[in-house]
Amino acid sequence: MTETLERTTPAALQYSTENCQIGRALEILGEKGAFIVLREAFNGVTRFDDMQRHSGLSRQVLSNRLALLVDQGILRRNAYQDNGSRTRHDYRLTGKGIDLYPTLAALSDWGARYCADADGPAVQIAHRGCGGQVHAALVCDVGHPVAAPRDVAPQPGPGARRVMAQD
Amino acid sequence: MTETLERTTPAALQYSTENCQIGRALEILGEKGAFIVLREAFNGVTRFDDMQRHSGLSRQVLSNRLALLVDQGILRRNAYQDNGSRTRHDYRLTGKGIDLYPTLAALSDWGARYCADADGPAVQIAHRGCGGQVHAALVCDVGHPVAAPRDVAPQPGPGARRVMAQD
Numbered sequence: 001m002t003e004t005l006e007r008t009t010p011a012a013l014q015y016s017t018e019n020c021q022i023g024r025a026l027e028i029l030g031e032k033g034a035f036i037v038l039r040e041a042f043n044g045v046t047r048f049d050d051m052q053r054h055s056g057l058s059r060q061v062l063s064n065r066l067a068l069l070v071d072q073g074i075l076r077r078n079a080y081q082d083n084g085s086r087t088r089h090d091y092r093l094t095g096k097g098i099d100l101y102p103t104l105a106a107l108s109d110w111g112a113r114y115c116a117d118a119d120g121p122a123v124q125i126a127h128r129g130c131g132g133q134v135h136a137a138l139v140c141d142v143g144h145p146v147a148a149p150r151d152v153a154p155q156p157g158p159g160a161r162r163v164m165a166q167d
Numbered sequence: 168m169t170e171t172l173e174r175t176t177p178a179a180l181q182y183s184t185e186n187c188q189i190g191r192a193l194e195i196l197g198e199k200g201a202f203i204v205l206r207e208a209f210n211g212v213t214r215f216d217d218m219q220r221h222s223g224l225s226r227q228v229l230s231n232r233l234a235l236l237v238d239q240g241i242l243r244r245n246a247y248q249d250n251g252s253r254t255r256h257d258y259r260l261t262g263k264g265i266d267l268y269p270t271l272a273a274l275s276d277w278g279a280r281y282c283a284d285a286d287g288p289a290v291q292i293a294h295r296g297c298g299g300q301v302h303a304a305l306v307c308d309v310g311h312p313v314a315a316p317r318d319v320a321p322q323p324g325p326g327a328r329r330v331m332a333q334d
Contacts, residue, residue: 012207012212012221017223019283019284021278021279021282021290022271022278023206025274025275025277025282026203026274030203031199032199039189043177043179043321044177045177050180054184056184098316098317100277102273102316103273103274103303107192108188108189108192110269111189112188114263115188115192116191116324119325119326121188121325122182122183122187122324122327123188123321123322123327124321124322124324124325125319125321125322126319127309127311127319128319130307130309130311132308132309134308134319135308136303136304136305136306137304138269138292139304140294140300142294146294149266149268149269150265151294151295151296152268152272152292152294153295154209154290155290155291155292155293156289156290156291157283157288157289157291158286159288161289
């Protein structure tokens, strides 16, 4: 079916994406394997060899992503020494890294709905102590329940910049 | 500082990642540029040329990601025709795509905290009608407030598979 309609230019095109915080976050997190490394870190897998075996990432990709995430202050590199062995390093989430938990939880929820086997998701997130399952939800600051994702919409934020010229 | 300590093997290493729903979701969404395309779609930017100009992705990458997202049922390809022009296609979120809103919102929140300019985030998410700001939050099914991301922890889900052999 082909629609013929008067075009409404999307409002978003009036604004630049050059300082978009989502784009900037994705300059880090959009690198292939970055979220897989974070999944390992959230799972308490902190050592290079364990991460490599558990994630299946190549050593080169894993090494590059760890360096990026350390450089960006998302992981902290920490020296350790097993009995008699040489000094090695492990990688743990910083506060900035732990603040990615809602993103990981949202990915996990979506994956549980659309990518899991019939017997259910391989991993879930629990509330410490209480044991309840934890999910990532859209929450309205004013306190209204957000019934469905269709009830929300993006809009220019305080840092939005108008596009100067259209060619 | 070098720590010497008895090692506790992370529990996650006892479980396979082969059917991890986060890993499977990232086989799609972890492709470079995939989330940028989704950002455009959530912003109502639906046409190839608009997406290309607004996102800055190369035509080749954009084309590949659109094909992937259509193939995965996240975007729907729709024919349209401007007055007198040949038939073209635009790309809109399906229900499966719209269900990625919490993930996008979580990325946006994290970016707003760590990647925005001093004048604030370039984009924000609002509750339709009410106008309140919307964020992605960790919510406990039992109803307890989740005070901080440190209060939650991943655990094996119903589909978790034990690793058969360790080498």
